[in-house]
Amino acid sequence: MLEVLRQIVQEVNSASTLEEALGIIVSRVRVAMGTEVCSVYLREEDGSRFVFSATEGLNQDQVGIASLAPGEGLVGTVAEREEPLNLENAENHPNFRFFPDLGEEHFNAFLGVPIIHQRDVLGVLVVQQAEHRRFDEGEEAFLVTMSAQLAAVIAHARVTGAVDSDEVAAGAPTKISGVPGAPGIAIGTAVVISPIADLYAVPQKFVDDRRGELKAFRGALGRVREDIRGVADNLGGELSPEDHALFDVYLGILDDSSIGREVVSLIKEGHWAQGALSKVMIEHIRHFERMEHSYLKERAVDVKDLGTRVLAYLQASDKEEQVFPEQTVLVGEELTASSLGEIPRDRLAGLISVRGSGNSHVAILARAMGVPTVMGAVDLPYTKLQGRNLVIDGYNGTVHLNPPPEVLSRFEAIVDSDRELSRDLESLRDQPCVTEDGHRMPLWVNTGLMADVSRSLEHGAEGVGLYRTEVPFLLRERFPSEEEQRQIYRSQLEAFAPRPVTMRTLDIGGDKALPYFPIEEDNPFLGWRGIRVTLDHPEIFLSQVRAMLKANAGLGNLRIMLPMISSVSELDEALELIHRSHREILQEGVETPLPRIGVMVEVPSAVYQARALARRVDFLSVGSNDLTQYLLAVDRNNARVADLYHSLHPAVLGALQQVAEAARAEGKKVGICGELAGDPEGAVLLLAMGYDMLSMNATSLPKVKRALRNVSLVEARALLEEVMQHEYPGAIHARLERFLAEHGMENFIHNPVA
Structure with a gap:
């Protein structure tokens, strides 16, 4: 069961959208537990209802439509009590409520467990079966463990999904919680700082100079091919013909007929080279990691190494000086004291760090500099924020993406009040x-x-x-x-x-x-x-x-x-x-x-x-x-x-x-x-x-x-x-x-x- 748990969590982590993640959950859990039904109910943002969000075994047409209030029905009971509910015959429970359109009238056994992330009930994970039986302790423990493993993934996917939707739609308001790092309000434009040659930390952004990005990518590919050929030649006398052939495989992965072609395609769509490379390589790394065969699974390491090498050359060739907007909000997975020195002080409006807390060293320096800061924003999809307008609330430790006009006005009023207070205190x-x-x-x-x-x-x-x-x-x-x-x-x-x-x-x-x-x-x-x-x-x-x-x-x-x-x-x-x-x-x-x-x-x-x-x-x-x-x-x-x-x-x-x-x-x-x-x-x-x-x-x-x-x-x-x-x-x-x-x-x- 531990191996099954690991595989399911790995697959869910690889999902690109919340809907895809939920689909993997209900499908894989249903198979793993040998049940006829697996469903997920997610709480709405305002907390008023738990919505039927994904299912295998019930009526798919009701996904996104059926819902229950906290305490309503068996699902609402699980959410309200924040503990599992294991029933041999669901209809006999006093809180049972029948939904004729869901198609669950044929199922009697019911096991529901809450999905809780940082004390917040995000939803309920349910399995059902026609047979009149109580799920045994091992099955209940498995579902509870699965719920605990998936809670953080679902929380992150919800935030990521809201950010992704902004690129398609007008931009839904999204609030991400962290912890206060340095007091103050900052309203500005995100500039993402990514560490050297980290595929998972490359910010996603679009560019106009597609030809220049293609040239940079092909140049980086050429440098990596030279490196691989050089290594192969140096080791030529020490490797068997079969081992030596592996280097040809590595070169083939970079060909225009393979991964290289996918990267080029994204660049032609307007992605910058580093972002296109990151997106493609991560997809392939996750694909290999999901494979059952140990030999193929280990190839994920090779793919990651190749991608990292190409990215390093791309970053080295990107000599264009970083342009910082007038009100720059520096964003990174883990900002450091040296990060603060990369930007002119008169353009630094605020800081957001995914890792760290309000008492880490960079937060202390930020307070000394008077720069509003939010730390520990663990659910922040920071690589997708490049160039986005946002608001930092350093007093309460929150980040607001696309705040509605009335909220933005309140923040602007706080900024004005803070300025007036500073003048008064002088x-x-x-x-x-x-x-x-x-x-x-x-x-x-x-x-x-x-x-x-x-x-x-x-x-x-x-x-x-x-x-x-x-x-x-x-x-x-x-x-x-x-x-x-x-x-x-x-x-x-x-x-x-x-x-x-x-x-x-x-x-x-x-x-x-x-x-x-x-x-x-x-x-x-x-x-x-x-x-x-x-x-x-x-x-x-x-x-x-x-x-x-x-x-x-x-x-x-x-x-x-x-x-x-x-x-x-x-x-x-x-x-x-x-x-x-x-x-x-x-x-x-x-x-x-x-x-x-x-x-x-x-x-x-x-x-x-x-x-x-x-x-x-x-x-x-x-x-x-x-x-x-x-x-x-x-x-x-x-x-x-x-x-x-x-x-x-x-x-x-x-x-x-x-x-x-x-x-x-x-x-x-x-x-x-x-x-x-x-x-x-x-x-x-x-x-x-x-x-x-x-x-x-x-x-x-x-x-x-x-x-x-x-x-x-x-x-x-x-x-x-x-x-x-x-x-x-x-x-x-x-x-x-x-x-x-x-x-x-x-x-x-x-x-x-x-």
């Missing part, structure tokens, strides 16, 4: 962040690039709470030398002087792997990262600390912060290396004071040892992103569990309060440099807890300043005492929204646009 730049009852709260910024400096100073930053030293490492093809690091750090320190700059020592691992220092782990966030890497490689740590200390000469505004400390012994070891570096610098004749040293509290063990850590250093700084991830056991880069990542979870707030109390008990300063600090709701609670400094991306700073200037410390403490009694993150969030509204900050609250 007046606060030189104003101190002081509560209504006179409590001073310093607001610092998180940086990583020199481009952050001017934006930070423009927004009134009073210091740097987190300088990500790994960013210069990520942008290079080797470890930067000590002198290169000194120059980079000096630029940051000088730019903000005399304001303090907190430099975090190298924090790689997790979702930040250096291309020249790869870390391959099954569970990277619980593996070799942060201080663990640099303590295992003291040569890296010592070089970096020496560069920091030298850069601080004559300025004195450096602070050093250690990431991912999980024990006192790690801290003691790191402190010894820092003091050693300082002694060496003094011996070289560089006069520079030992800077203040702090610890990042971002793992649960550090929360419970906060007092012991605080005794040994000058300050503590909470990394709330990772601390939330570890406390809740939620991978912050996994869109599938993104809705479980709550920075306002009662356990997270309790840990934050405990760290603040521990620092106060030792007479040490405590700050926070996670995303919670840049959220006006979170900032009010952190103020009440007694945090001495909040560090955030520059874009968030004006809003946080406005929020804290509009409240009193007394009010904030009363609010904190109230919300700490709540047991649900949603209840805490709702109370904080009401608090902001009560203090005239309704425009900080963004509700979804229908």
